[in-house]
Amino acid sequence: MSSEANVQAGAPAGVSDEQQVGGGQLLQWLAVIGLIYLLLVAVAMIGTGFKAAAGDQARELFAFASNPLTGVIVGTVATALIQSSSTVTSIIVGLVAGGLPVAIAIPMIMGANMGTTITNTIVSLGHVRQGEEFRRAFSAATVHDFFNLFSIFIFLPLEIMFGFLQRIGEYLASFLLGGGSMSVGGLNFIKPLVKPPVNALKDVFHGIGANDMVMGIAFIVLGIALIFVVITYIGKLLKRLMVGRAKAILHGAVGRGPVAGIFSGTAITVLVQSSSTTTSLVVPLAGSGVFSLRQIYPFTLGANIGTCITALLAATAVDGGNAIFALQIALVHFSYNVIGVVVIYGLPFTRNLPIYAAERLAGLAMKNKLYVAAYIGIVFFILPFVLIGVSQMMGW
């Protein structure tokens, strides 16, 4: 469009297309910054609210999830229902900031990884009428599910027995918070920025005579709602803003092998702040047959690593004595995903298990859609509730 056309279209005279696009993008970037700020405020609100409502009773309040299996299931179902692991992990960081023990939060983080895989499975259903294309798309979606499922099977028992993730997170958090030049103490500028709106809200609640319990619950509810809205809008904006960069990263990874695939998956997920967007994007690429399942697979693993950035970001908003635990759980999330990729993808035998399982299931799903319904229903909803029931009955 020329500048004459701009005038006709109502744009100020002398404003070129590039300037309009640049101005629009600037506004969108400002909106992203604003939304990230709101995300940090929301995490701080949950932490403050949980502390106010639960006091020293946080452990008792989450006693129902002290069974690790229940924790995994809570994380899985919550993430499957709201279809965003970033939202759930940010909420978990907020809860840890408010006093939720890290040991209880770790299985929830594992479950969040599993729950987020439902999104690309639903996206693959868009190919359901295309026979062979559906088989390829569905296997590309479920390879991520099976990887995360195997990851839980391997690392949850190890965590229960040795608490290795908790220790790694603890070590990294104390190193980062107290390690001299490597300290994230430099990020302390975030906390003073986040505190004023939280304190202002506190004053409002105290002003209307609300006690700590009421204020705490209101903070938790508002914080969760805010995180949900913020992550939805950040995702939408970043998808629009980062599509060019994502394309460049993908072009760069073509023909460069699995390690480049993992790095490109990580980079794109960091850019769009959503692993489900990244893993869903590759479903049509695999469905068309242009990319093979083996080429797609490392890319989806990179998404697991890239999604940790949100929890790490959320942890920077936490202050007080629990700041180290908030950082610890964010680093546990990161370590769990990195170790998962290194161990499961690094060993040839375990590397091929998710591919084998996804191909088998996709073959069955192509023949009869009941397998798809049974798979989604059982893995994401029925089995979790059955396991919760059984574990409660057994008093685990």
Next chain:
Amino acid sequence: MSEFKSRREALEEKISDLEQTLAGLRNQLKAESEREQHEAIDRLEVYLGDLDNKHANLQDFWKILRDEIKELFSSRSDTTGKDT
């Protein structure tokens, strides 16, 4: 002995030629599939747009699932009818 040697050399030469041709074809195939991959990546905006169709995907899937279940039960009742 020399005849055997020359036959052997001729065969080795043929194998080497074939291997070179094969490697060339493999490279061509790789280049062709990478070209297709680059073209597919260029359509990323379309795929991003499709991500918003999750509800429609589920509705369509539900229709197909319902039809398959109906078909399954009707074929079962047909078989039962024949048996009796």
